[in-house]
Amino acid sequence: MPHTGLVAAESRVGSRTIAGLINELADSPGPRYRALSSAISSLLLDGRLGAGTRLPSERALATELAISRATATAAYEELAAQGLLQRRRGSGSYLMLPAASRVAGPGSRVTRGPRGAEVIDLSIAALPGLPGVIEAAAAQLLPELGRYALHDGYQPYGIEPLRVAVAQRYADRGVPTTAEHILITNGAQHGFDLILRATLNAGDRVLVEQPTYPGALDSIRAHHGRPVPAPIGRDGGWDPAAIANALRQTSPRLAYLIPDFHNPTGFLADTDSRQRVAAAARRAGTPLVIDESFVDLDLRPAGSTVPTPMAATSANVFSLGSMSKAVWGGLRVGWIRADPDSIARLAVIRARADMGGAVIEQLMAVRLLAQLEELIAERRHALREQRDVLLAALGRQLPAWRTLEPAGGLSAWVELDAPGATPLTHLLEQRAVLINSGSRFAVDASQERFLRIPFALAPAELLRAVTVMAQAWTDLADGRLAPPSRPGSLITA
Ligand SMILES: Cc1ncc(COP(=O)(O)O)c(C=O)c1O
Structure with a gap:
């Protein structure tokens, strides 16, 4: 059975599984061993094989792929030379990420490309945070901080004023909610x-959109769950029938x-779809x-409203929220809304891991939530412009690519006129544009026809990126091949 998806760290991957993953990738000209090592490094770098995965023996892989053992050996040697494979005598060959990519986080990403070019x-x-806003919130919290410092500061549920402020936002959106x-x-x-x-x-299924x-x-996957994909609709929302079918057929745990x-498509599910999905989840007990x-981050015309939260449809809903996208990811403040018993159980688990969140960031979050509407208005204004610039540039320079206008969020999901998103991203990396192929957003090896293009950058950078993309796509179509990529960041936000 071909393997679908990432193989967890410290796990083992069989030769048939890896052959299934490689087939579509190894089909490139040049020496066979190089195509094989490049295919395996792509699987590692786009996350479909985890660091720590034990690869099959050279002999087993050679048999499965009907290649010579010398070819398999040469491919493994090349991976080892690139720092992507550790060969432990007597115990096998293990995939690893090279040192440069192990430090996670945007701060670890490259800022200069080949020959000193600025990376997009x-x-x-x-x-990024809006200018001055984060600093002001930090500067204003000092008097309150003094009051908190009189106590021990361990608050596994979070500080009360923030729980109250978050609860109020749900209540305002039509879901009765208290701090509990x-x-x-x-x-x-x-x-x-x-x-x-x-x-x-371990082994439980979790339904996800694909x-x-x-x-x-x-x-x-880190929790040893099995993601089960349900395709997203093609018209700018959910496909409630597909989600309901997947719920019925697979009885997922969650x-x-x-x-x-939605990340990556920017789609918005309508009220009817939400009700149908909630009903299907109830029937499946999921x-x-x-x-x-x-x-x-609603980018539709002013006056549009977002449907009532799913939490209004059923008690069996955990809602996740965050300050990261509307305000700033560096704040590290988010929340779960659920029934009070579930919240109490989750607080016990969180206390075991980190005792509670930092009081300082939560105090900042209280202040920032109080001015959220104002901050969002500024965000929306810039984002609409950036989205429109991106879509117009794609329309001009890559007219055969297709995308639906994202209703909100930070990215467009773009369908290429042919598969090949991963080789394109490798070529773009050499040309100082970092981007993820659609396969990074897939449970299986699919979505190779898609690219997620965020519009979080300024218009000038987006225009430059599209020009580079258009040239790279033409070069790929002309048969100029991308050599294997080097790793970038471990984070895909
Ligand atoms: C859909 C979605 N959920 C959660 C996160 C992580 O957010 P946070 O910074 O709040 O942990 C991201 C980040 O990109 C995201 O896109």
Whole structure:
């Protein structure tokens, strides 16, 4: 059976599994061993094989791929020379990430490309803080901080004023909520990890949209869960029938969904789809994890409203929220909304791991939430312009590529006129444009026809990026091949 998806760290991958993953990638001209090593390095670098995975023996791989053993050996040697394979005598060959890519985080990403060119980083869909805003929030919290410093400061549920402020936002959106329904976390990613810890057993299925946010896939796999994909609709929203079918057929332990300005597509699920999905989840007995990280980044015309949160449809919903997308990722403040009993269970689990979040950031978050509407208005204005510049440039320079206008969020999901997104991203990296191929957002090896293009950068950079992309796509079509890529960041936001 071909393997679908990432193979977890310290796991073992069989020769048939790896052959299944490689087939589509190894089909390139040049020496066979190089195509093989390049295919394996792509699988590692785009996350489909985890660092620490033990590869099959050279003999087993050679047999499975019907190549000579010398070819398999040469491919492994090349991977070892690139720092991607560790060969342990007597125990096999293990994939590893080279030292440069092990430090996670945007700060670790390259800022200079080949020959000193400035890198355009489209690998992450996140914004810097608005000028002056974060500093002002930090400067204003000193008097309050003094009051908190009189106590021990351990608050596993989060500080009360922030729980109250977050609860009020849900109440304003039509879901009766009190502070007891809220657990403050170190971001939405942390919140999802806690929910997985609380609910998932090894081997359990978790339904996800395909494409989906790769950080969620990584978390599910880190907890030894099995992501099950349901295709997203092609018309700018969910395909509720596909989600309902997947729920019925696979009875997943959880479903993780992003109805509000979905990453990577920017889609918005409508009220009818939400009701149908909630009903299907109820029938399947599957709790929903609803990631609302992007809910404030609505880019539709002024006056449009976002449907009532999924939490209004059922008690069996965990909602995830975050300050990261609308305000700043460096704050590391997010939350879970759920019924008070679940929140109490999650607080016990979180206390075991980190005792509680930092009081300083939470105090800043209280201040920033109070001015959120103002901040968002400024964000939306810039983002609409950036989105429009990007789509217009794509229309001019790459008219055969297709995209639906994202209703919100930070990225466009672009369909290429032929498969080849991964080789394109490798070539772009050499030309100082960092971007993720669609396969990074897939459970399986699919989505190779897609690219996620964030519009979080300034218009001039977006225009430059599209020009580089158009040239690279032409060069690829002309048969000029991209050599194997080197790793960039471990984070895909
Ligand atoms: C859908 C989605 N959820 C969660 C996160 C992580 O957010 P946080 O910074 O709040 O942990 C991201 C980051 O890109 C995201 O796109």
